[in-house]
Amino acid sequence: MCSGQQRSRATQSREHNLSAQPIKFAVSPPDPRIATLRDEVRAFLQHARQEGLLRDSSHGWAVPDPAFSQELGRRGWIGMTWPKRYGGHERTALERHVVTEELLAAGAPVRAHWVADRQSGPLLLRFGTEHQRHTFLPEMAAGRLYFCIGMSEADSGSDLASIRTKAEKIDGGWLVNGAKIWTSNAHRVHMMILFARTGPRGESRREGVSQFLVDLKTPGITIRPILNLAGEHDFNEVVFADVFVPDAMVIGTIGNGWQQVNSELTYERSGPDRWMSSFHLLRAYLDEADVDSDVAAPVGRLVSKLWTLHHMSMSVALMMEQGITPSVEAALVKDRGTQFEREIPEVLRLLTTEAGRAEGALPSLFNDSLEYSLLHAPSYTIRGGTKEILRGIIAKSLGLR
Known part of the structure; x- marks a missing residue:
């Protein structure tokens, strides 16, 4: 058990860290x-x-x-x-x-x-x-x-540093072997930004990783479909078997992949697509349903959260315009945004009874959108970094870990 004095010192330390490294969002005057x-x-x-x-x-x-x-x-x-x-x-x-x-x-x-x-x-x-x-x-x-992202691998979960896909140096380029999984849209696009191990891990597993531009028509690449919960083909497993990537297709510096990926994820995590995946469902509900006094409060809460995320995301865009890399702020937007995306279908499901939906009390666009969103909502807090990873980034910036 910690003494009261020890707890006090720990509290003071946390308060010092919180005041020393606050999370800031930029504010832009009307334009x-x-x-x-x-x-x-x-x-x-x-x-x-x-x-x-x-x-x-x-x-x-x-x-x-x-x-x-x-x-x-x-x-x-x-x-x-x-x-x-x-x-x-x-x-x-x-x-x-x-x-x-x-x-x-x-x-x-x-x-x-x-x-x-x-x-x-x-x-x-x-x-x-x-x-x-x-x-x-x-x-x-x-x-x-069009591009896709070759980061995730089987058995790695959110531990990106544990990747096993390797690129070995040969004359004129690199020979890639391994596999990427959950690669969205790989069967429809032309190119992949590949994250692969090019050297030993060293003291940090984040060492020895690099990025490459890969033409998905290159011999040795196999794209295997993975059907999602809705029975749709969006995900893929992309397998590399002795795939040659020329030296000209190395992105940045060999061994600097971790730093490059982190900057890339800032763009992925802060935009409106991380809080507007379910917006069409909310819009369909407001367009087609009778919003009476019984549902005004929960719908109003959703709209207020939408407006808050709009301002948070706009402020991150302003910070990027000012030359700042807002990794922590982007993580916060993504964490809050994807929670909101999951909340919309759950709230609207509760506001519209199953019997009412079956009887066609609401037009089919809402019904179809609700079914789609409920099936896809579990993925929202996983893609682009799980909420646990994001909250770890935020906590570290505040000196809490």
């Missing part, structure tokens, strides 16, 4: 250009709906549509913050955030180009060679080149 851009995107989406280019889906925005992605590319809404010499448009992070929010809120089918725009492109901008940037970024920004 009329942001409101104008938001109106522009909404007008495009309304026109796309009228022309049949955009249709309501029970899957929300998580639908690949190469034609729609290429239309966004023509409008300059992919690679928005990237330099023009690489096909980008040199817009601000806040402008990109506004476009992203509006596309997701409308359920636009952006899945095809999503990973490339969100994190693969920024990774190459930060760590890639000039050859890599000029080769890949313009095609990404045009909505024609």
Whole structure:
């Protein structure tokens, strides 16, 4: 048992750490250009709906549509913050955030180009060679080149440092052997950012890991489907058997993979896609159901949380625009956001009786969206880092571990 004096010292130490390293979110003054851009995107989406280019889906925005992605590319809404010499448009992070929010809120089918725009492109901008940037970024920004993420492995869980896929140095490049699992969209995209072990672990298991650009049509790659709980083919196991990757496809520095991955995950964890996966369900409910006094309070709580996450995520975008790498703030947004994504279908399930849904008291779009969201909700707090990993990052920053 600890004495009262020992507990007091421990409390004082925690309070000191909390005050020494607070989690901060940036605040941006109102910008009329942001409101104008938001109106522009909404007008495009309304026109796309009228022309049949955009249709309501029970899957929300998580639908690949190469034609729609290429239309966004023509409008300059992919690679928005990237330099023009690489096909980008040199817009601000806040402008990109506004476009992203509006596309997701409308359920636009952006899945095809999503990973490339969100994190693969920024990774190459930060760590890639000039050859890599000029080769890949313009095609990404045009909505024609799609990426997936080769990180997770079987038996590793959230322990990314325990990866076993190896890349061994040979003349002119690297020979890759191993397997990645739960690789979303690998059967539909062109390229993978591969995370592989290239050297001994040393004192830290985070040493000796690197990243590579891999063309998924390279001989020796086998993509095996994994059906999810809904019976859909989205996940894959990607197996590498003596796959040759040229030296020109190394990203950054050999052995620096852990630091590079951490910067990449900041982009993955802080955006609206980490708190808007169930937004289409909430929108369908509000559009189609009679929101009376009995349900106003729980629905109001959901909307207030949505608004809070909107501001938190916008502030992370502003920090990134200022050259800050907000890893902890991004982890906090992702933790809160994916909890919120799971909360929406659970709350709305309780607000609408099973009998009422079976009788068609609510239109089919809501019913279909609720079924889809309930089946997919368990994955929301796992993808992009489990809540346990995220809370560990937050606790460490506060001096609590």
